Amino acid sequence: MSAPTPEAVENALSHWTEPSLGTDLVSAGALEDVRIDEGTVHIGLRLGFPVDHYRPALEQAVAERIREATGAGRVEVAIDWAIAAHQVQATLKPLDNIRNIIAVASAKGGVGKSTTAANLALALADEGARVGILDADIYGPSQPRMMGVAGRRPDSPDGKTMNPLENYGVQIMSIGFLIEEDSPMVWRGPMVTQALTQLLNDTRWEALDYLVIDLPPGTGDIQLTLSQKVPVAGAVVVTTPQDIATLDARKGVRMFEKVKVPVLGILENMSLHVCSQCGHEEHIFGAGGGERLAKQEGVELLGSLPLEIGIREHADSGAPTMVSEPQSRAAQRYREAARRTAALLSRQDPAGASRFPNIVVDDN
Numbered sequence: 001m002s003a004p005t006p007e008a009v010e011n012a013l014s015h016w017t018e019p020s021l022g023t024d025l026v027s028a029g030a031l032e033d034v035r036i037d038e039g040t041v042h043i044g045l046r047l048g049f050p051v052d053h054y055r056p057a058l059e060q061a062v063a064e065r066i067r068e069a070t071g072a073g074r075v076e077v078a079i080d081w082a083i084a085a086h087q088v089q090a091t092l093k094p095l096d097n098i099r100n101i102i103a104v105a106s107a108k109g110g111v112g113k114s115t116t117a118a119n120l121a122l123a124l125a126d127e128g129a130r131v132g133i134l135d136a137d138i139y140g141p142s143q144p145r146m147m148g149v150a151g152r153r154p155d156s157p158d159g160k161t162m163n164p165l166e167n168y169g170v171q172i173m174s175i176g177f178l179i180e181e182d183s184p185m186v187w188r189g190p191m192v193t194q195a196l197t198q199l200l201n202d203t204r205w206e207a208l209d210y211l212v213i214d215l216p217p218g219t220g221d222i223q224l225t226l227s228q229k230v231p232v233a234g235a236v237v238v239t240t241p242q243d244i245a246t247l248d249a250r251k252g253v254r255m256f257e258k259v260k261v262p263v264l265g266i267l268e269n270m271s272l273h274v275c276s277q278c279g280h281e282e283h284i285f286g287a288g289g290g291e292r293l294a295k296q297e298g299v300e301l302l303g304s305l306p307l308e309i310g311i312r313e314h315a316d317s318g319a320p321t322m323v324s325e326p327q328s329r330a331a332q333r334y335r336e337a338a339r340r341t342a343a344l345l346s347r348q349d350p351a352g353a354s355r356f357p358n359i360v361v362d363d364n
Contacts (some may be wrong), residue, residue, distance in 0.1 A: 007033040009041055012069035013062070020049070020336075020343035022300065025062075028347065040074040041066055048079040048210070048346030052128035054339060061184035066354040074276055084340075085351035088231035089260050089308055096199075096352050098208045098245040100130070100233040102341065105341075107252035108245055109217040113238045114142045115315045116305065117214040120236070121337035122322035123331075125169045131208040132164060132171035134200060137216040137228065138192045139184075141176030148318030154203075161202045168323050169286050173203045192216075193225045198260045200230060210342070219248075219255040227259040234264040234345045236302065241289035245284065264344045265300035266290050270307040270330060275308055300344060303337030306330050 014026040021028050025045060030090040043062060051058060063075040064296050086100040094100070104117040117133065144150040147167050154162040157207030164171040174194060187195070205211065209247035213230065215223060235256045239249035249266065256263050268290025273282050292299040305311075306329070314324040321330050 003039065004036060004041055004072045006036060006083035007070075007163060008070045009034045009036075009043065009066055009086055010343065012066055013043075013305065015069075016062075016065045017056070018343075020054075020346065022142045022340075028091065031261060040076060041070070041072045043077045045079045047079065047343075048129035049081060049339065049342035050083065050124065050129040051079060051081050051339070052264065053126060054143065054247060056198060059116070070250040081128075084163040085248070086233040086345055087349040088233055088352055089228070091228075091232040094231050094233070097204075098206050099210045100167075100345060101211045101213060101231060102264070103213045103215050103227070103230075103232045103235040103256075103343065104120070104238060105215040105223070105235055105252050105256075106217050106238045106249065107219045107255070108239075109242045110238065111217075111238050111245055111249075112305075112311075113217065115311060115320065116238050116267060116269055117212055118143060118146045118320045119322045119331075120338045120341065121170050121210075121212040122168055122320055124210050124342060126322060126326070126335065127339060127342075129342070131169070132173070132205055132211045133172030134203075134211055134213045135172075136196050136199075136213050138175050138195055138328045139186065141174045143172060143174045143214060144176040145318060146315045147172050150176070150318065154306065157204075161204050162273050163204050168319075171205060171208065173199055175199065175250065181194045189220075189222045189225070192222055196226055197229055219251045220234045223255060224259060225286050227256065227261055228345075232301070234262045234341075234348065236267055236341055237265055239271055239290055239293065240269055241287060245288065246293045249293055250297065253277075253293075253299065262348055263297075263299045265302035266294040266297075267302045268304045271304035273307040277338050300340070302340045302344075303333055303335050305337070305363060 014024050018025055019265040027033050030045050030047050035042040062077045066072050066075045078107045078340045085094045097217045104112040109339050121131050121133040135141045156162050164173045237249050237252045239245045253263050291301050311321050
């Protein structure tokens with residue numbers, strides 16, 4: 001076989017789908033450099049999502065692809081990444097100190113949305129991004145307990161703004177820091193909306209790549225108002241597999257469509273239960289509901305997360321699965337879902353891109 005050429009290398013990569021992006025690296029604009037020096041193929045990639053832990057596996061996969069497609073004897077792959085701000089709703093603009101806001105929502109309570117949001121935020125931070133989480137579930141804030149900061153209070157250096165708390169490498173803000181844990185929030189919709197916007201805008205977030213917002217369940221006036229006032233780059237809708245949950249999750253997808261927020265995908269929670277005693281696997285809430293919903297709504301399935309007692313125990317103890325058991329199967333699935341979410345967001349239009357179509361004047 002003849003020596004590989006840069007053209008052959010690029011062609012090989014253009015016909016290989018990177019799992020997180022769901023497309024090839026060339027189309028995604030990730031290929032920065034191809035050089036061949038004394039028989040060694042040097043490839044430089046620059047991704048738009050964090051890959052600190054994923055980098056070695058991706059380097060190996062790319063090198064194997066090039067060797068198989070071109071017959072190259074030695075392939076060296078260098079991978080870097082940089083996170084850019086992406087487009088938000090037309091009437092809003094990204095916040096100066098937050099590159100991207102990702103809303104995690106469910107149209108139905110009880111599907112594990114808050115646990116999922118916490119582990120997604122931790123997984124993104126684990127990959128090297130600067131991450132914050134905003135607990136927007138005003139009526140039932142759970143992030144203080146889940147993130148291990150219950151009972152603490154944020155500092156206010158000027159009496160007007162607050163410093164977020166931080167734990168496990170993630171910045172955290174919640175209404176739960178300002179009230180007693182067992183105090184009910186008897187507020188009407190406008191008060192909730194005002195509280196959320198103040199928590200977002202009056203928190204001194206420190207140069208975040210991603211702010212994950214744990215939205216309250218539902219698709220009513222509060223959710224629509226929040227979606228219209230908060231500059232969201234993309235949304236994740238959490239569901240469980242059974243029909244009654246996917247029926248409500250569909251409403252969540254369409255709510256974001258109404259306010260022009262891109263739905264990055266569906267995340268199916270509690271998809272499979274594995275008995276901790278015998279290892280028997282069982283689809284307690286049905287099978288394939290998230291995948292069917294994603295196909296019907298034309299969005300991506302970001303992942304399927306297991307139903308395990310450890311996930312609940314870790315969240316209740318203030319050390320989510322990504323912290324308590326980072327090498328577990330469940331943590332790996334959270335990591336894959338977070339990486340897929342960030343990768344799909346990296347394919348969205350950059351902040352400031354025109355929403356107007358190209359207009360072509362044809363003299364004929």
